[in-house]
Amino acid sequence: MTDLKSSSTTSSTDEADRALKSKHRAMWASGDYPALAHDLIWSLGPRLVEAVDIRPGERVLDIAAGTGNAAIPAALRGASVVATDLTPELFDAGRRHAREAGAELEWREADAEALPFSDGEFDVAISSIGIMFAPHHERSSAELLRVTRSGGRIGLLSWTPSGLVGQMFAAMKPFNAPPPPGAQPAPLWGDEQHVRGLLGDAVTDVHAVRDTVRVDRFASGVEFRQHFASHYGPVIAVYNRNADDPEKLAALDAALDAVGDAVLEDDGGMRWEYLLLTATVR
Template sequence: MTSTLALDGIKAKQQKTWASGDYGAVAALIHPMAELLVQSADLSYGARVLDVAAGTGNASLAAARCGCDVLATDYVPALLDRATDRAMAERLPLSIQEADAEALPFGDGEFDAVLSVVGVMFAPHQEVAAAELARVCRPGGTVALANWAPDGFIGGLFKTIGRHVPPPPGISPPPLWGSPDRLRELLGGSFELTITPRDFVFRFASAAGLADFFKEHYGPTLKAFEALGDNGKALYDDIVALADSSNVATDGTLKVPSRYVEVVGIRR
């Protein structure tokens, strides 16, 4: 059992991780996941929508395009600032508020829909985060999540990183949120769930190009390389090998499908 104090320390470290690099560059690649999720969620015009661990606002903007009243939350203010800039550029209404996914500062049943795209899955205390999603969603409302799966490329990337920089003890791996069995444990008591496996395809010129991109932009990878210092070459080579082994392109480029699950639930 990991203590509350230890979890708080992990969370503070996570905040620094997601504030590092340029998560916006990664979010720009995976934006189609949010658009697809929001369509699957079948949100109604004017619905009150909460985006949890919104990052730079992929799901928030997708919901705003549907005419929803959207509030984007995250515990990294710089990411929310980016979401605001994007909303202004697209002339979409969007509210933002700094908030922790494990302690949402909202009333019970306050929202018609609660969204998260590869966001809430990184909360260190999974049961608490899941309970918060359920608490703020009204009866009959919708939860809609997109979570990287353990057996996909990003799941493999985290396993690869963990072999070089072990995660804190007692913390469940984030990609468990992409396991149907684990999702039913976390959310099945509060929601009637529909879980759909999907693939997002990363496209780069080469496996080295993918490794370079994640090393520079993606906080967890960037911080792993920082921790390894001069010993980072082995991690780099393993990421290249993982990308090469996952490549389905036949034209000399790189196309890497990464399995994720799309989760849509109706609040009981």
């Protein structure tokens, strides 16, 4: 006998998950993330590719690849690369960057929590500040492990909770909607113990290091906030949510200005902290 209550609950959960993913896709398609990624953090992709030691002929999956800051340098090493993302609107910029670099790779729309690939299909799976934004960490980490062959390698580069981007998300939390049930904060992927817990006994040879990327674009917290409010989907979404409340908008401005000012160094630069973790799948 079919359990009608269970079936109804599952259907409702699936519908809510589809709505959440649709919202995420629209959020990342808003603003101009391709420009922000290229101008500020493009160097993180080659850093990840070097750390995971991608080699010619390897089959590589880049999860939540965005515009390809890791996928493109992986392809330039001679790997066969599939770049995936929930937001295919980002692929136009990625394809342009690939052409300019002389790289050939495949671009494919895919959800990090339900990857359309076979078990063990890839020699290497990577993600540069991408998989961290999938809302259900257990699902996306399970998929990351599932599609990587035994003896294959994974490489993850994620913003830390204590770094600038983690602080920015913490500052926006009072102005944001409550997270859906089961969703976890993205910067937790920058917490080594959290990631080790997600990967568990499925990996060995885990190596994790905290490092920073230097950003010289902003002379003040105000400039930092203005740029993110016009380019970065998660920040744009928070401003849209509070658009009808001038007092909240002013408080949000002040909170983000303070985050930027707090990491501004004497010479005018900023250092944004990230966690780089590599491991071998058992």
